[in-house]
Amino acid sequence: MTPDLPAELKAALERKAEGLSRNDAARRANVISQAYRGGGDSKAIRSDDDALAYALARMPATYAALAACLSAMIETRPDFAPASLLDVGAGPGTATWAAAEALSSLRAFTLLDSNMSLRNLAIDVARSASRLSEIDYRQGDAVKLLADAPNADLVVASYLVGELGTAERLRLADAMWSKTSDTLMIVEPGTPAGYARIIELRACLIAAGAHVAAPCPHDNACPLIAPDWCHFSQRLARSRAHKHLKGAELPYEDEKFSYVVLSRKTIVRRRARILAQPKISKVAVTIKLCTTSGIEAENVPHRDKTNYSRAKKLNWGDALDEKKSTPE
Ligand SMILES: C[S@@+](CC[C@H](N)C(=O)[O-])C[C@H]1O[C@@H](n2cnc3c(N)ncnc32)[C@H](O)[C@@H]1O
Numbered sequence: 001m002t003p004d005l006p007a008e009l010k011a012a013l014e015r016k017a018e019g020l021s022r023n024d025a026a027r028r029a030n031v032i033s034q035a036y037r038g039g040g041d042s043k044a045i046r047s048d049d050d051a052l053a054y055a056l057a058r059m060p061a062t063y064a065a066l067a068a069c070l071s072a073m074i075e076t077r078p079d080f081a082p083a084s085l086l087d088v089g090a091g092p093g094t095a096t097w098a099a100a101e102a103l104s105s106l107r108a109f110t111l112l113d114s115n116m117s118l119r120n121l122a123i124d125v126a127r128s129a130s131r132l133s134e135i136d137y138r139q140g141d142a143v144k145l146l147a148d149a150p151n152a153d154l155v156v157a158s159y160l161v162g163e164l165g166t167a168e169r170l171r172l173a174d175a176m177w178s179k180t181s182d183t184l185m186i187v188e189p190g191t192p193a194g195y196a197r198i199i200e201l202r203a204c205l206i207a208a209g210a211h212v213a214a215p216c217p218h219d220n221a222c223p224l225i226a227p228d229w230c231h232f233s234q235r236l237a238r239s240r241a242h243k244h245l246k247g248a249e250l251p252y253e254d255e256k257f258s259y260v261v262l263s264r265k266t267i268v269r270r271r272a273r274i275l276a277q278p279k280i281s282k283v284a285v286t287i288k289l290c291t292t293s294g295i296e297a298e299n300v301p302h303r304d305k306t307n308y309s310r311a312k313k314l315n316w317g318d319a320l321d322e323k324k325s326t327p328e
Contacts (some may be wrong), residue, residue, distance in 0.1 A: 001067045001070060001071050001074075001098075001101060002067065003063070003064035003067045003068065003136075003234050003235070003236045003242075003278050004060075004064075004236065004237070005059065005060055005063050005097070006097060006101050006129070006278060008128045008129045009059075009063075009077070009097050009125060009128070009129070011128065012124075012125040012127075012128035013052075013055060013056060013059070013125060014241075014265070015186055016121070016124070016125070016153060017052065017056060017241075020049055020052055020053070021243065022244055022245070024049070024053075025053040025056055025057075025245055026053075026244060026245050026246075026247065027053070028049060028050050028053035028054075029053040029054065029056065029058075029245050029246065030058035030204050031044065031050075031246065032044045032045060032050060032053065032054050032057070032233050033057065039101055040052070041162075041163040042091065042115055042118070042163060043115075045115055045117055045118060046117070047117055048121065049119060049122055050122060050313060051092065051117035051118045051120065051121040051262055053226075053245075054091075054092070054118070055091075055092040055121055055125075056131075056242070056245055057199055057245050057246055058242075058244075059092055059094050060096045060236055060238075060242060060253075061234075061236060061255035062158060062159055062187075062255070062300055063094050063097065063098050064160075064234040064235075064236040064255050065187060065234050065255045065257035065259075066094060066095050066098035066099075066158055066187060067101070067102065067234070068215055068232060068234045068257070068317060069185055069187055069214070069257070069259045069261065070098055070099060070102040070103070071102070072141045072214040072215060072261065072317070072319065073183065073185065073213055073261045074102060074103075074212050075214075075319055076213045076214050076261070076267060076269055076271070076319070077183070077213055077263065077265075077267070077269075079153070080153075080182065080183065081103070082103055082105055082106055082152070082153030082154040082182060082183070083105055083106065083107050083108060083111050083153055084106070084108040084109075084110070084150065084151070084152040084153050084154070084181075084249035085100075085108070085110070085153070085154050085155075085156065086111075086112070086149055086150070086151075086152035086154070086155040086156070086176075086179055086180075087099070087104050087109065087110070087111045087112070087156050087158075087187070088112050088142050088146070088155060088156065088157045088172070088176055089112070089113055089157055089158070089159070089160025089161075089163070090111035090112060090113045090118075090119075090122060090137065091113055091115065091118045091122070091159075092118050092122050092125070093111060093122035093125065093126055093132075093135070093141070094187075095156040095158040095187075095286075096109050096111055096122075096126070096132065096135065096157060097126075097129075099154060099156065100131055101143055101275050103154070106131075106154075108136075108150070108152075109132060109134075109135040109136065110135075110136045110137075110140070110149055110150055110152065110173070111135055111136070111137040112137075112138050112140070112142050112145045112146065112149060113137070113142070114139065114140060114141055114142070115139075116139055117230055117298045119137050119139050122135075122137055123135065123137055125251075131200050141170050142160070142172055142175075143152075143168065143172050143175050146172075146175040146176065146178075146179055147175070149179055150179075151179050151180070151181050152179060152180065152181060153181045153182045153183065154180075154182065154183050154184075154185070155158075155176050155177075155180045155183070155185070156184075156185045156186075156187070157172070157176060157177055157184075157185070157186045157187070158185075158186075158187045159187060159188065159189065160172075161173075161186060161188060161197050161201065162188055162189065162193070162194060162197060169197065169200075169201070170200075170201075171228060173186075173201045173204055173205060174204075174208075177208055177210065177236050177262075178319065180262075180264065181264070182259070182263060182264055182265065183213065183261060183262065183263045183264075184205070184210070184262045184263075185259065185260070185261045185262075186201055186259060186260050186262075187257055187259040187309050188257065188258050188259065189254075189256065189257060189258070189260075190231030190232060190233065190256030190257045190258045191229075191231075191258075192226075192227070192229045192258070194231070194257070194258045195229040195230055195231055195258040196229075198230075198258045198259065199222050199230075199260075201260070202216075202222075202260045202262070203221070205262050206219050206262075209264070210262035210263065210264065211262065211263050211264075212260060212261070212262060212263075212267065213261040213262065213263045213267050214260075214261040214273075214319075215230065215232070215259065215273045215293060215317070216230075216260070216261075216269040216273065216290060217271055217272055217273060217290060217292050217319075217322070218270065218292050223290065223294040223295050224290075224295065226277075229258070230258060230275060230290070231256050231257065231258045231314055232256070232257055232258070232259070232316060232317040233254045233255065233256050233257075233277075233317075234254070234255045234257065234317075235252055235253070235254050235255075236252065236253055236255065237251060237252050238250065238251055238252055238253055251257065257284045270292055270322075271319035271320055271321055271322065272289040272290060272291040272292075272296075272316060272319065272320045272321070273289065273290045273317070273318075273319055273320075274288065274289060274314060274315065274318045274319075274320065275288045275289065275290050275295070275315055275316070276288045276316055277315065277316040278311065278314050278315075278316075280312055282302060283301065283302055284300055284301045284302060284308070285297045285299070285300045285308060285311035285313065285314070286298070286299050286300075287299075287300070287314065287320075289320065291322050292322060300302065
């Protein structure tokens with residue numbers, strides 16, 4: 001699955017953006033981004049124009065992160081064919097679009113969010129994709145709405161839990177897990193704080209019987225020691241309009257994210273996870289791995305020609321078989 005927005009979504013957002021001046025969109029996106037940086041949340045999105053500016057600025061990156069998480073989930077559980085999705089804190093519907101793209105088995109899409117403008121936008125752009133034209137988007141508080149929401153094979157909370165206080169976050173995790181028939185995916189910004197929220201919920205849900213499908217190859221406590229933290233990075237191309245909107249020069253952006261995918265099923269295929277971009281020298285490729293027995297540094301020496309050239313192609317976030325520690 002590529003990290004790029006699906007063509008239908010891109011076109012639908014561009015059509016909507018025709019009614020908004022680029023400078024106005026950039027100003028709105030900047031106000032929202034400043035609110036987030038100052039510890040605020042998406043309450044800064046107060047109008048339909050704000051919602052569109054937010055989607056234009058952030059959806060490419062959050063979609064790219066979700067694409068990476070879904071790919072990791074599918075790699076671990078290739079037979080998982082969910083029919084239903086529950087997108088909690090769905091906002092503009094980013095996770096719904098990403099899951100629909102990754103999983104052709106999905107038929108029923110339920111989205112929950114408290115923000116009316118983001119809901120309006122999501123429903124509007126979803127009409128551009130025949131599979132998403134019948135989404136069931138419910139507006140209100142996620143924990144309350146979850147009580148009456150249908151169970152789903154796949155439940156996703158993407159960039160949501162950071163907007164909640166500790167008690168609410170734990171209530172939400174419980175409520176989401178009770179609606180999860182098979183798999184729950186939680187994605188957060190790849191900051192130490194985002195990671196802390198992920199491991200907090202990971203521990204609670206393992207205690208409730210969940211198994212980790214990704215990124216960890218085990219259900220043990222996270223072996224990383226602060227100030228280290230588990231996060232990944234997804235590169236995405238920036239269009240000229242996207243650069244203008246973000247006041248950015250670079251033609252690409254690296255979205256950092258932390259995540260966990262939890263399943264009710266026992267995970268059969270446990271593979272080590274690469275926790276940083278491998279270091280390549282003329283002597284060796286050095287790979288930082290999370291394995292079933294903890295954090296390990298794997299050295300693939302240059303003299304081991306075949307494995308060295310394979311290892312050079314590895315990326316941060318890839319999974320590896322533990323014994324061989326080389327791609328299949
Ligand atoms: C940062 S946005 C992420 C949106 C979307 N999941 C994505 O990845 O693009 C967070 C979303 O969570 C929603 N949200 C925050 N607190 C909520 C709550 N208590 N109940 C329902 N939605 C909530 C916001 O309205 C917003 O749409």
